[in-house]
Amino acid sequence: MEPIAAPLLQWFEQNRRLLPFRQEPSAYHxxxxxxxxxxxxxxxxxxxxxxxxxxxxxxxxxAACDPDRLRKLWQGLGYYNRAANMQKAARILCERYGGDLPADYEALRALPGIGDYTAGAIASIAFGLPVPAVDGNVLRVFARLYDDDRDIMAPATRRAFTERVVAQMPADRPGPYNEALMELGALVCLPNAEPRCQDCPLAALCAGHASGRAASLPNKPPKPAKTVVPVTVALLTSPRGVLLQRRPAKGLLAGLWQPPAFEADHPLDAGELAARIAGLGLAVQWTGPLPASRHVFTHRIWQLSGWRGTVPDLPAPAGCVWADARELEQTYSIPTAFAFCFEDGTPH
Structure with missing residues (x-):
């Protein structure tokens, strides 16, 4: 195939989005x-x-940020283990590298939460190292560019595509080249849609465009069906505020706060839910149902329902806190899955 770098980089210079981390492209940013x-x-x-x-x-x-504050800053982004791994990595940077990200691909790759792609992005964009940064956008571009219908989720295919990325990489501009490929996939060579070949700087070189198969590529196996899990929520208030319970330190939504919620093989009715709340040492008076909701995770779907209720003015049970409106807003990190509880406004 003819070299793609020149038309790709020319297009990128004219069409790239002005994003803050491009305007101040430090390794940390x-x-x-x-x-x-x-x-x-x-x-x-x-x-x-x-x-x-x-x-x-x-x-x-x-590295020094309080973990609860870090989770609050991350609230709404989801996949909270990303923030936890960043903090672990930041502490390693302070211990071993003087508080800076190292200009070394393998050292970057060894940090918690940094895989091949992220290490390649940092190394090439921040430090100019000639290493690839192959994400889903880049895999899609190269599947279409080479009219290659191999399964892009297969490790052998990813290795082959990465070799193609490296073969086309200009030694003097690895960072802009990697960014341009990502941008092309984000703006033109779109997923789950008809690619915008009329706007693509590589259309004349694209074998997938020539064959008419670009829209059907890349090839990847269907995702397995997600497990549906009923979750029943109790939104409890007292003169002290709203009751929040800390989730376990490991597992799904680790360390975050939520109204008491219970997974079961069926939605709990008001009596069953009251029995669960009695297990926390609280007697509840239900005031009405919560709206039904649904939250999709990577491997499961929560079908959410529940009840609003009031409880006596008592100290919070172990593992729980009472949170007032200001603390709900500023202090406690609550997963997006539970936003439906507060759709009618924050209880007081």
Whole structure:
């Protein structure tokens, strides 16, 4: 195939989005942005990015941040283990690298939460190292570019595509090249849609476009069906505020706060839920049902329902706190899955 770098980089210079981590492309900024963007669209992530960098401007600040505060800063982005791994990595940076990200691909790859792609993005964009940064956007671009219908989820296919990325990489501009491929996949060579070949700088070189198969690529196996789990929530208030319970330190939504919630093989009725609350040492008076909701995780779906209720003015049970409106807003990190509880306004 003819070289793609020249038309790709020319297109990138003229069409790239002016994003804050591109305008100030320090290694730390690139790291934070890439971790946030792993499971989040750019438009949704930008307010979080700006707030995060303003409060935690360096790896040292991230390393020293109270974990609850870090979870609050991350609230709404989901996949909270990303933030926990960033803090673990920041502490390693302070212990071993003087508080800076190392200009070394293998050293970056060894940090918690940093895989091949993120290490490649940081190394090439921040330090100019000639290493690839192959994410889903890049795999899609190369599947279409080479009219290659191999399963892109297969490790052998990923290795083959990565070799193609490296073969086309200009030695003097690895960072812009990697960014341009990502941008092309995000803006033109779109997923789950007809690719915008009319706007693509590589259309004349694209074998998938020539064969008419671009829209059907890449090839990847269907995702397995998600497990549906009924979850019943108790939104309990007293003169002290709203009752929140800390989730376990490991597992799904580790360490976050939520109204008491119970997984079962069926939605709990008011009597069953009252019995669960009695197990916390509280007698509840139900005031009405919560709206039904649904939250999708990577491997499961929560079918959410529940009840509002009031309880006596008592200290919070073990593992729980009473939170007033200000603390709900500023202090306690509550997963998006439970936003439906507060749709009618924050209880007082």
């Amino acid at each position: 690139i790291w934070v942005s890439e971790i946030m963007l792993q499971q989040t669209r750019v438009a949704a992530a930008l307010p979080y990015y700006r707030r995060f960098i303003a409060e935690l401007p360096t790896p040292a600040a991230l």
